[in-house]
Amino acid sequence: MVFLHKIFQMKVTKIACIGAGYVGGPTMAVIAQKNPGIQVTVVDLNEQRIANWNHEDLSKLPIYEPGLAEVVAEARGRNLFFSTDINKAIVEAELIFISVNTPTKTYGKGKGMAADLKYIELCARQIAETATTNKIVVEKSTLPVRTAEAIKNILENNSNNLQFQILSNPEFLAEGTAVADLQNPDRVLIGGETTPEGQEAIEALVQIYNSWIPRERILTTNLWSSELSKLTANAFLAQRVSSINAMSELCEVTGANVQEVASAIGMDSRIGNKFLKASVGFGGSCFQKDILNLVYIAKSYGLNEVADYWEQVIILNDHQKKRFAENIIKTLYNTVSGKKITVLGWAFKKDTNDTRESAAIYVTSALMEENASIHVFDPKVEKHQIIGDLEYLNVHTSEEINQFLSIENDPYTACKNAHAIAILTEWDEFKTYDWQKIYDNMMKPAFIFDGRDILDVNKMREIGFVVYSIGKSV
Numbered sequence: 001m002v003f004l005h006k007i008f009q010m011k012v013t014k015i016a017c018i019g020a021g022y023v024g025g026p027t028m029a030v031i032a033q034k035n036p037g038i039q040v041t042v043v044d045l046n047e048q049r050i051a052n053w054n055h056e057d058l059s060k061l062p063i064y065e066p067g068l069a070e071v072v073a074e075a076r077g078r079n080l081f082f083s084t085d086i087n088k089a090i091v092e093a094e095l096i097f098i099s100v101n102t103p104t105k106t107y108g109k110g111k112g113m114a115a116d117l118k119y120i121e122l123c124a125r126q127i128a129e130t131a132t133t134n135k136i137v138v139e140k141s142t143l144p145v146r147t148a149e150a151i152k153n154i155l156e157n158n159s160n161n162l163q164f165q166i167l168s169n170p171e172f173l174a175e176g177t178a179v180a181d182l183q184n185p186d187r188v189l190i191g192g193e194t195t196p197e198g199q200e201a202i203e204a205l206v207q208i209y210n211s212w213i214p215r216e217r218i219l220t221t222n223l224w225s226s227e228l229s230k231l232t233a234n235a236f237l238a239q240r241v242s243s244i245n246a247m248s249e250l251c252e253v254t255g256a257n258v259q260e261v262a263s264a265i266g267m268d269s270r271i272g273n274k275f276l277k278a279s280v281g282f283g284g285s286c287f288q289k290d291i292l293n294l295v296y297i298a299k300s301y302g303l304n305e306v307a308d309y310w311e312q313v314i315i316l317n318d319h320q321k322k323r324f325a326e327n328i329i330k331t332l333y334n335t336v337s338g339k340k341i342t343v344l345g346w347a348f349k350k351d352t353n354d355t356r357e358s359a360a361i362y363v364t365s366a367l368m369e370e371n372a373s374i375h376v377f378d379p380k381v382e383k384h385q386i387i388g389d390l391e392y393l394n395v396h397t398s399e400e401i402n403q404f405l406s407i408e409n410d411p412y413t414a415c416k417n418a419h420a421i422a423i424l425t426e427w428d429e430f431k432t433y434d435w436q437k438i439y440d441n442m443m444k445p446a447f448i449f450d451g452r453d454i455l456d457v458n459k460m461r462e463i464g465f466v467v468y469s470i471g472k473s474v
Ligand code: NAD
Pocket: 018, 019, 020, 021, 022, 023, 024, 043, 044, 045, 046, 049, 086, 099, 100, 101, 102, 119, 122, 123, 140, 141, 142, 143, 171, 172, 173, 174, 175, 285, 286
């Protein structure tokens, strides 16, 4: 016990983070920026990703996030390092974050619902096999409630009498605002064991965050509350989007305006005005995955009503994407075959190059099934990624993708001679385009389907566009 106390009371001087993705990279960059006295090493199996994190040209970092390049420039080489030498980082660190991906399972029991924990387990086994000293292991990835138990089991049964403290420290950053969210979070959540050693491990992590976050915003709980709070937060956030999206359909048929409804309800302080933006549907790597995981967990405890309640958030989101595509087809006289349709925006939201589960993928796929000729322009997403997203969907052959999809580098070329434009990401620059020029070069009638409600409908109608905007009647 005394031995344990000493180890976990120790001030952390070296941190390792396994997983240099959208969470591991930015989170560790900010931790290093704010703790110049701690050495932070981010490791990953993916050599290309690490090479990009180490790229001299900061525009080549693997992740686009406003403000990230500046943080990396400040800390990299000083106390922030990116490496593929996972074992070395494990041996050196007193505290190890696990920040690997936890996607929805695509095989076996729980397929399509449960989180796939194989990458987490691999990390736990590698830590157990490599470590030569006691460690604090921190779950940064989003995990099903009670995963810490499994990690502890693996670690303690596969190492040589070493002691491990497992903490849950879920990440709440949103992409596109990751750096701001990390520098000024609403709260940091740390869950740990209620034993003295658990509390000491919690305190070691609190110290790291406390170097820039006030103590009252660092919340400490038991492990299971922390793990479950992360899934709950994402479920509540996604639920708000599905709730306003459900209302958007009702607005369209009744003459109500969803933006006005959102403002009216958002002024009620009990409801609040955030996350009430109707859209073509939420995307991103986490909302769907985490809710499916929650549904699976509820079902596995026999809580079918709870499971059904949350599943409806996903059902509504799928419906929103589907009805947006169907509306385009219906409006274009029930046929889009051979028609040029321009997709503006491929990322799942603005200010990120992440496209995972983006609504654009599903809307485009539905239009390609009707043989439309799709031309995509996104300011930050590269061609290979767009093609990769459609290949991953496994609905279209490579020949079909070649035939029906073109990726454009310029928005005006993308819109030239188009029958319709679909706005699928809310990039700010779309608002500033010369819409008169775009209109002049389109087929007539010139249709625009604004899946993000970013354009001024009256102005667009004055130019001559036929405008369909989510949550507004035509
Ligand atoms: P990501 O796919 O961008 O990054 C994960 C990285 O882990 C990849 O680069 C992969 O190569 C690496 N990896 C996987 N197994 C490994 C192993 N055994 N050893 C070394 N490296 C390994 O994923 P992400 O978006 O950063 O998400 C990571 C976790 O954080 C997920 O659980 C996710 O739910 C959660 N999360 C994500 C966000 C977000 O905005 N993306 C926000 C909060 C929480």
